[in-house]
Amino acid sequence: MAIAKLKIFPERDPIDPIKTEADGSITVAFNPTTYSISKSLSWSGPNDRRTNAPTLTFGGGGSRQLALELFFDSTEMPEPERDVRRQTDRIVRLTRILRHLDNPRPPICTLDWGGQTVDFPFVGIVSSLEQHFLLFHPTGQPLRATLKVAFLEFLVLGDDQRKTDPELTTRVVRRGDSLASIAAQVYDDPSAWRAIARANRIENPLTIAPGTKLTLPKR
Numbered sequence: 001m002a003i004a005k006l007k008i009f010p011e012r013d014p015i016d017p018i019k020t021e022a023d024g025s026i027t028v029a030f031n032p033t034t035y036s037i038s039k040s041l042s043w044s045g046p047n048d049r050r051t052n053a054p055t056l057t058f059g060g061g062g063s064r065q066l067a068l069e070l071f072f073d074s075t076e077m078p079e080p081e082r083d084v085r086r087q088t089d090r091i092v093r094l095t096r097i098l099r100h101l102d103n104p105r106p107p108i109c110t111l112d113w114g115g116q117t118v119d120f121p122f123v124g125i126v127s128s129l130e131q132h133f134l135l136f137h138p139t140g141q142p143l144r145a146t147l148k149v150a151f152l153e154f155l156v157l158g159d160d161q162r163k164t165d166p167e168l169t170t171r172v173v174r175r176g177d178s179l180a181s182i183a184a185q186v187y188d189d190p191s192a193w194r195a196i197a198r199a200n201r202i203e204n205p206l207t208i209a210p211g212t213k214l215t216l217p218k219r
Helices: 085-095 157-164 179-187 190-199
Strands: 006-010 035-044 057-073 109-113 122-136 142-153 170-172 213-215
Touching: 006 085, 057 085, 057 122, 085 122, 085 142, 179 190, 190 213
Parallel strands: none
Antiparallel strands: 006 109, 035 057, 057 142, 109 122, 122 142, 170 213
């Protein structure tokens, strides 16, 4: 069974939209052979010459970074599509600023790679991009390219809190919600609805009314 293609779903720019597939994705023609994820942690401490090492204080965690090397080849493309930059430009445009936003920034992208669920989907913004052109047509048009691109994880504070420490949050039930659907969103486990029911002393989860304010316990 073939491995699904890596897909990049960019945030839409209503002024100058990026050309995407029918599902809204930029689908890579060749899957990367490797990828890496890095994360930095901040530590600091006083520089005391009397000790072999400083006493460290934790200063917080940095964002994860996903690094990919993507390959593009247009050697078999017809004349109008022969320049490989017609393909790579869609990735390059992920670095452009969305100026219609109140706080302009590059688009937030969601990277999805088939059935992988540990590192993907990955939500982030391009933090670096490097292009290398490898093969050229006699006219000078580049035909092959590799792109080294890194995405810096983009977290919404409330979503991060729900994932790392859900006891800090509450949830107002909306129409169509169930305890199971809320548990799936908060804990990635719909069977955790029982923990929510116990924390809120709900005897019958089927009678929960829209507008009810729930405490989301830490599992």
